[in-house]
Amino acid sequence: MLDKSKAADIFDKIKNYSTADEVEALFYGGRSALTRFANNTIHQNVAEENYGVSVRTVFGGRTARASTNKLDDESLRRVVQASESLAKVQHPDPELLPMPASGGQKVSFPIRYFDETAAVTPEQRAEAVHKIVSIAQRHKLTTAGIFATAESIEAIFNSRSLSDWHTQTSSEISITMLAADSSGWQKANSPNVAHLDAVTLGEVAARKALESAAPREIPAGKYTVILEPAAVLDIVGFMFFDFGGLAILDQRSFLNNRVGAKIFGDNINITDDVGHPLQSGAPFDGEGIRRQRVHLVEDGIVKQLVYARATAEKMKRSEYKEKVGRIEPTGHGFPLPNEMGEAPMNIVFGVTKDPRTVEQMIASTERGVLVTRLWYIREVEPYEKILTGMTRDGTFLVEGGKVRHGVRNFRFNESLLHMLSNVQEMGTPVRASGEESFDMVVPPMKIREFNFTEVTKF
Amino acid sequence: MSMRHIADWALNVANLRGASYADARIVDDRSRGLATKNGKVSHASDGESLGMGVRVIADGAWGYAASDDLSRAAVEDTAAHAVAIAKASARVKQSDVRLAPEKAVTAQWTTPYQIDPFMISVEQNIDLLLKVDSELRSVAGVTMAETNMNFHREEQWFVSSEGANIRQTKYSTGAGYAAHAFAGTEIQKRSYPTSYGGQWQNKGYELIQELKLVENARRIGEEAVALHQADQCPEGAFTIILEGAQLGLQIHESIGHPIELDRVLGMEANFAGTSFLTIDKLCKLRYGSDLVNVVADARQEHGPGLGTFGFDDEGVPAQCTPIITKGLFTGYLSSRETAHTIGAERSGGTLRAEGWNRLPIIRMTNISLLPGDKPLTLEQLIASTDHGIFMQTNRSWSIDDKRYNFQFGTEIGWEIKNGKRTRMLKNCSYSGITTEFWNSLDAICSRDEWTLWGTPNCGKGQPQQVMGTGHGAAPSRFRGVKVGSAFRGN
Numbered sequence: 027m028l029d030k031s032k033a034a035d036i037f038d039k040i041k042n043y044s045t046a047d048e049v050e051a052l053f054y055g056g057r058s059a060l061t062r063f064a065n066n067t068i069h070q071n072v073a074e075e076n077y078g079v080s081v082r083t084v085f086g087g088r089t090a091r092a093s094t095n096k097l098d099d100e101s102l103r104r105v106v107q108a109s110e111s112l113a114k115v116q117h118p119d120p121e122l123l124p125m126p127a128s129g130g131q132k133v134s135f136p137i138r139y140f141d142e143t144a145a146v147t148p149e150q151r152a153e154a155v156h157k158i159v160s161i162a163q164r165h166k167l168t169t170a171g172i173f174a175t176a177e178s179i180e181a182i183f184n185s186r187s188l189s190d191w192h193t194q195t196s197s198e199i200s201i202t203m204l205a206a207d208s209s210g211w212q213k214a215n216s217p218n219v220a221h222l223d224a225v226t227l228g229e230v231a232a233r234k235a236l237e238s239a240a241p242r243e244i245p246a247g248k249y250t251v252i253l254e255p256a257a258v259l260d261i262v263g264f265m266f267f268d269f270g271g272l273a274i275l276d277q278r279s280f281l282n283n284r285v286g287a288k289i290f291g292d293n294i295n296i297t298d299d300v301g302h303p304l305q306s307g308a309p310f311d312g313e314g315i316r317r318q319r320v321h322l323v324e325d326g327i328v329k330q331l332v333y334a335r336a337t338a339e340k341m342k343r344s345e346y347k348e349k350v351g352r353i354e355p356t357g358h359g360f361p362l363p364n365e366m367g368e369a370p371m372n373i374v375f376g377v378t379k380d381p382r383t384v385e386q387m388i389a390s391t392e393r394g395v396l397v398t399r400l401w402y403i404r405e406v407e408p409y410e411k412i413l414t415g416m417t418r419d420g421t422f423l424v425e426g427g428k429v430r431h432g433v434r435n436f437r438f439n440e441s442l443l444h445m446l447s448n449v450q451e452m453g454t455p456v457r458a459s460g461e462e463s464f465d466m467v468v469p470p471m472k473i474r475e476f477n478f479t480e481v482t483k484f
Numbered sequence: 485m486s487m488r489h490i491a492d493w494a495l496n497v498a499n500l501r502g503a504s505y506a507d508a509r510i511v512d513d514r515s516r517g518l519a520t521k522n523g524k525v526s527h528a529s530d531g532e533s534l535g536m537g538v539r540v541i542a543d544g545a546w547g548y549a550a551s552d553d554l555s556r557a558a559v560e561d562t563a564a565h566a567v568a569i570a571k572a573s574a575r576v577k578q579s580d581v582r583l584a585p586e587k588a589v590t591a592q593w594t595t596p597y598q599i600d601p602f603m604i605s606v607e608q609n610i611d612l613l614l615k616v617d618s619e620l621r622s623v624a625g626v627t628m629a630e631t632n633m634n635f636h637r638e639e640q641w642f643v644s645s646e647g648a649n650i651r652q653t654k655y656s657t658g659a660g661y662a663a664h665a666f667a668g669t670e671i672q673k674r675s676y677p678t679s680y681g682g683q684w685q686n687k688g689y690e691l692i693q694e695l696k697l698v699e700n701a702r703r704i705g706e707e708a709v710a711l712h713q714a715d716q717c718p719e720g721a722f723t724i725i726l727e728g729a730q731l732g733l734q735i736h737e738s739i740g741h742p743i744e745l746d747r748v749l750g751m752e753a754n755f756a757g758t759s760f761l762t763i764d765k766l767c768k769l770r771y772g773s774d775l776v777n778v779v780a781d782a783r784q785e786h787g788p789g790l791g792t793f794g795f796d797d798e799g800v801p802a803q804c805t806p807i808i809t810k811g812l813f814t815g816y817l818s819s820r821e822t823a824h825t826i827g828a829e830r831s832g833g834t835l836r837a838e839g840w841n842r843l844p845i846i847r848m849t850n851i852s853l854l855p856g857d858k859p860l861t862l863e864q865l866i867a868s869t870d871h872g873i874f875m876q877t878n879r880s881w882s883i884d885d886k887r888y889n890f891q892f893g894t895e896i897g898w899e900i901k902n903g904k905r906t907r908m909l910k911n912c913s914y915s916g917i918t919t920e921f922w923n924s925l926d927a928i929c930s931r932d933e934w935t936l937w938g939t940p941n942c943g944k945g946q947p948q949q950v951m952g953t954g955h956g957a958a959p960s961r962f963r964g965v966k967v968g969s970a971f972r973g974n
Binding site: 055058059060061062064065066067069071073074075076077078089090091092093094095096105108109111112113115116117147148149151152155156159168170171172174200201202204209211248276277282363364365401402403404405406407408409412414415416419435437440441444461477479481482483484 | 521522524526529532534549553576577605606664670749751757841843845881883888889913946947970971
């Protein structure tokens with residue numbers, strides 16, 4: 027494991043090898059392992075250890091980056107030279123800021139490293155998979171999925187004496203249960219492996235597979251839908267790159283001309299908060315600036331954007347400066363140089379006044395569709411934020427307040443503006459994980475007039 | 485110390501710890517990425533990565549371990565770790581892993597290239613990108629211009645306990661750009677040579693010279709702006725003509741993925757999904773019309789696709805497998821482990837890994853729709869179409885997890901009336917069911933219109949791996965396709 031002391035020694039060497047005005051080093055890597063199963067068998071089982079450093083140099087407004095996972099002296103010298111060679115041939119950028127001397131105040135932060143997660147063995151992962159397979163076999167199903175664990179480091183040093191270090195562990199279980207003509211799915215992750223319950227996840231996935239068997243086709247159209255948390259995060263995740271200041275300046279955001287406007291329902295409140303107890307990740311951004319808590323949406327109104335340092339400076343001089351709310355570096359920048367600027371990546375939905383469980387949402391629904399998971403979501407139209415995708419692994423008809431039967435999967439084409447203006451009920455936000463977007467703290471949602479446009483064959 | 489010696493350390497330890505099979509891949513990877521946005525360099529980076537992955541079978545099950553440390557102690561630890569993982573895997577197995585036989589060879593293979601892209605000065609490349617950027621932004625109404633250029637070199641040593649010893653060096657190059665136009669309540673975009681990173685091939689810098697980047701920039705900028713005045717694509721059943729790059733992605737999603745035998749066998753069920761192409765359909769399913777001939781061809785003679793190589797990542801030589809023959813489904817993408825499930829005596833040679841730290845899995849090679857036999861240009865195809873829509877350049881793509889129902893959007897379209905390209909259309913989309921769509925094909929342009937397109941960003945596997953794939957295609961015509969439902973109800 028690369029530790030802070032060794033990384034600091036390597037950065038000293040990098041500084042010595044560099045002739046640049048300024049130099050920055052990002053360290054990354056760790057140990058990870060993933061046990062993968064399918065057809066009730068462990069069919070892939072991998073482990074990896076890898077550490078690297080990415081060096082950014084600056085010569086009079088010109089900057090570039092080079093990276094290597096070779097940490098011997100000769101390789102470090104070469105990566106510094108590569109970064110400098112790339113930087114020197116750039117055109118000077120008058121908007122490039124000096125590297126920060128400080129990332130801001132370091133406040134208390136949740137512990138995200140757990141020894142028991144780092145210590146999980148292949149045998150322990152196999153034992154958990156054995157329990158999942160046993161559930162599948164008991165229900166005459168086959169199962170596929172993963173059990174993964176990792177420990178990782180993320181660090182930044184620069185020649186103005188900024189340094190910051192983050193280490194964390196992660197664990198994840200994802201399970202698909204397959205029957206002849208149906209399937210069910212569950213997934214959970216946590217920095218602390220003790221918070222994962224393979225048996226409960228397996229039982230829920232199995233129940234969904236069994237209850238959605240022999241799916242019937244119902245016509246496409248607008249339905250009330252109940253989206254479980256993983257389905258919510260996978261679809262809403264497509265809008266958060268538009269909450270960066272540079273997206274507005276580039277005129278590529280659906281929030282152009284909409285900051286300060288009410289674009290979602292009163293019940294939509296969204297914060298970016300890396301310090302939230304259910305969140306994960308490092309407390310600093312790609313330049314080493316400490317991540318702030320930012321209220322992105324309050325009562326359906328877009329209140330604030332997130333900013334890298336340079337974007338905030340640029341925004342203050344722009345035609346939008348009076349229209350975008352508070353402008354300040356918020357610690358959401360990507361490593362420089364980059365095209366995207368910044369984005370909020372630690373999304374937390376607000377708690378509604380009257381949270382409902384999924385079961386309560388079902389009970390209050392006369393006719394609707396319960397959705398476990400969404401799949402292959404892509405943006406169809408960027409300004410109305412129309413997204414397409416499919417339902418998957420457990421889609422049910424709800425009638426008369428009860429789940430009636432499984433239905434064939436739908437294709438949706440739905441505007442996020444429309445969807446988040448039509449949320450009738452919400453649950454308590456939970457840490458959720460999908461496949462199309464980054465992890466978030468999101469509630470299940472009951473939404474009216476969700477737009478299904480086609481039905482597939484299963 | 486040679487890479488062969490380092491690999492042998494791993495194989496020896498794997499053997500001593502009880503592995504019945506082992507292979508070691510050492511990969512030395514180098515990349516360069518350059519990008520501009522609105523007249524400035526937005527990205528300039530070099531990257532390198534070196535490490536080794538050891539794959540073993542012990543107690544009849546797989547184990548894989550990888551490390552960036554090539555010291556003897558670390559290599560031996562990695563090999564021992566791989567065996568320990570395999571033995572843990574064996575606790576949850578239904579049967580022992582079987583590998584189809586493959587002759588072990590000693591060989592070297594390198595991507596044929598004319599100009600080493602890493603020898604071209606960065607200044608020259610940035611100047612070219614900024615010139616394109618300037619052309620794009622010279623068009624009034626273009627609100628954002630983006631360009632990119634990427635080079636990749638991968639050197640790999642593959643050594644197996646069966647005696648294989650293969651050194652392979654692959655180069656790939658990619659470049660492209662996009663003009664965005666925001667006005668009113670719409671963001672429109674045009675890209676060249678295609679979207680999401682442009683064109684990629686296993687070539688050297690000569691690809692950049694062939695792409696005519698500057699020459700097309702102004703037209704692309706003008707089209708992005710003109711889309712704001714274009715009519716909305718209508719909804720209904722239409723004849724459509726797809727240009728080659730969009731058709732390449734259609735092949736990728738609705739032929740390339742369903743024919744992956746690991747998906748068919750349920751090995752990807754938790755993430756990428758399964759496939760409607762169950763084994764009982766082999767040599768029985770009418771996949772497309774009689775004109776549809778598709779191959780999976782990794783050989784150099786097929787062309788410089790991102791799926792071209794000398795050997796796959798378990799030492800199997802590049803091959804050509806007929807996938808669809810005159811419309812009949814005739815073949816899968818297979819590996820040494822999966823070949824026996826379709827009665828094949830040998831792997832189809834499609835196992836590839838993203839790098840040293842990833843386990844090789846079945847990946848598309850070059851999945852190509854062969855061109856039509858009879859001479860037919862795009863203009864002749866349009867001229868022979870009474871009424872239809874010509875769609876160009878992908879904007880969105882989505883398909884279900886069995887690969888039946890798909891929906892694609894394109895950046896631009898034109899209505900065809902009485903054999904002539906007429907009004908421009910915006911927000912074009914089409915959707916359908918895979919086999920119904922391919923059976924509706926009634927014309928394919930000939931070889932002169934055929935291009936081997938690169939898809940550099942195909943995601944699959946857990947942990948996820950990104951791989952480049954190739955797709956040869958010529959503009960083709962499809963009848964009675966559902967158009968425009970992406971915007972229904974919105």
